[in-house]
Amino acid sequence: MKELIEYIAKSLVDDPSSVEVAEVEGASAIILELRVAPEDMGRVIGRGGRVANAMRTLLRVVAAKQGKRASLEIIE
């Protein structure tokens, strides 16, 4: 799941070297924390959060297949 988000984020930003994804094991779900360069925030969020939501949709599908729950947080 980490690789998935990393791959998508790196393909969308201007500065792929600043992309970092951390996998945090939460109480009921895995939390993926995505960090990008400040000027790339818009690219991973998208208009109306469309890009972030698309990533969340894919994450949900992958997690469900593994019988897990996962959420994505974009960290400022």
Added chain:
Amino acid sequence: MDDQARSIEVEGEDVEAAVAAGLDQLGVSRDHVEIEVLREESRGMLGIGAREALVRLTVTTPERDLADTGAEAESVLVSERELGLSDTPEDALALARDVLAELLEKMEVEAEIQSRISEPQYAGDSPTLVLDLLGEDLGYLIGRKGETLAAIQHLVRLMVNKAFHRRSHIVVDIGGYKARRENTLRKLALRMADQAARRNRTVALEPMSAYERRIIHVALRDHPTVATESVGERDRRKVTIFPRPQSS
């Protein structure tokens, strides 16, 4: 060009000076020559037996790559390709296929990708790049109301367009699901247009996604007696079909 003419021997106070003088004479940079030291400088004793260094410089890079106008033109072409300014729909399709394959691998989805370029219905429109996924039990990739499929398509589109610096129209389909849906919508559009024309009144369709509304609009773009318009907000937005005002 005679290669021998691009090799020279130069003397200098020391090796460094000889090389510098040689490069100057050839008018090329150090990256473009092979340097052989034929003789090191030697100070000798009390000025007796002092020798200058001797080096041979051989131009290694072909003439056309040297800093002349030909080389400039070539490097511009290369960077245009890198920037995707001179890409063809075939290039974009190949990249879209790679991006989708990588995405599926990371999602641990096994599917075959069939890709094709669909020619535009109207001259002047850009062609559509179609990526169709084939495999067992891929229904869950469509998702509720096609939500998952829409997410995949949205991301692939953004990723490809980011790499190419231009907009390609990309459609990701699963087992021809959208193609069938599109067909159904086109037939519906024609049937409803007929009804609107015959009864001379406005016909409203069910709320649809932007993609589906577009199919209706495009299907009736050249219809002789009706026109279309989308009305309503957000997920209530729908297409209406109404008789075109007749001039006669």
